[in-house]
Amino acid sequence: MTADFVEVTPNILMVPCDFVSVVIAKGEKLAVMDSATATTMPQAILPALAHLGCGLADIDYVINTHGHWDHVQGNPALVAASGAKVWIPAAEMEKLSAVADHFLADGEI
Template identity: 40%
Template sequence: MSKETEYPPHAVRLAEGFYAVAGDKLTHPWDASAYLFTGDEPVLVDCGSAEGYPALKRNLASLGVRPQDIRAVYATHGHWDHLSGFARLRAESGAKLYVHELDRRQVETGDPERTGAFLYGRPFPPAAADGLLREGDALPAGRYRLEVIHTPGHTPGSVSFLFDAAPGPVLIAGDALWGGYHPKVGSDLDDWQASLDKLLARRFELMTFGHLPPTLAYDAHAKVGEARRQLGTYMNPWFKPFHERFRY
């Protein structure tokens, strides 16, 4: 089976009431992962890009969820591939957006550099935040409560989420794990190292992150430890925008 068809284009159940609904294998090649928590008031963690929004709607529909059913989007951070689809979702649903204060301005202004939109050659539709995510917050998410962990490094306002599920404690790391590094998008290596150390001080058994296929990774704590050891060992100044092609 080819890489392009390795995963079927639909929602993927990760745990009871917890689904992967967006990502490069589910909605659009440029999309980051997004997750749905079902229940009386469904919520999303991230929502993917504007390019992938039609496929996100399709995947939600496969679970019997309409855009107008979504009550909130909790943003791991304010980047194009994670959040540029929100303006379209809000227009259909009235969903509320929650983001960390340190990424709020770029989301509300659509800053092309801080949102990483320049990497895709697309605009970031500005979106007003309805609330702010803070360290230690406990957010309702269907049958679960998500603990907010501030994990700056990829961006100043990056957050991760931790919750207890039947398979074991689950970490949604966002781009705190294996995210791209560039000063234009607000990356800071010292902050990133401290954030990974913070995560390693917590207990979790499974994880998913911003650019993982739609699955939960086991032996998660050891994998975060490996990422911590690798951080900063290789920086590529030739990283090219996704919408451009090189001739060689």
């Protein structure tokens, strides 16, 4: 990890993790977009969550943009710590069908 996080807006933070970024968005629900690698989660996002006044247990959703390993390996650690639901695009169903709670359709969020 190169920096703790970058504040995009007051409720949207970007967390650099190795060679990918994780985005955390806080609204009515708390979502983590992409979960990076197993070696970075959940420690990499703790400072960003604290900045938002949240902890791991507050995560409602882990939303994966696609099924590449460097975007989904952290899912199990985040789900174990929070009970979050995992959402992925429906087109990624074959790659991640065993780890998703909901398949996103285009334009759904």
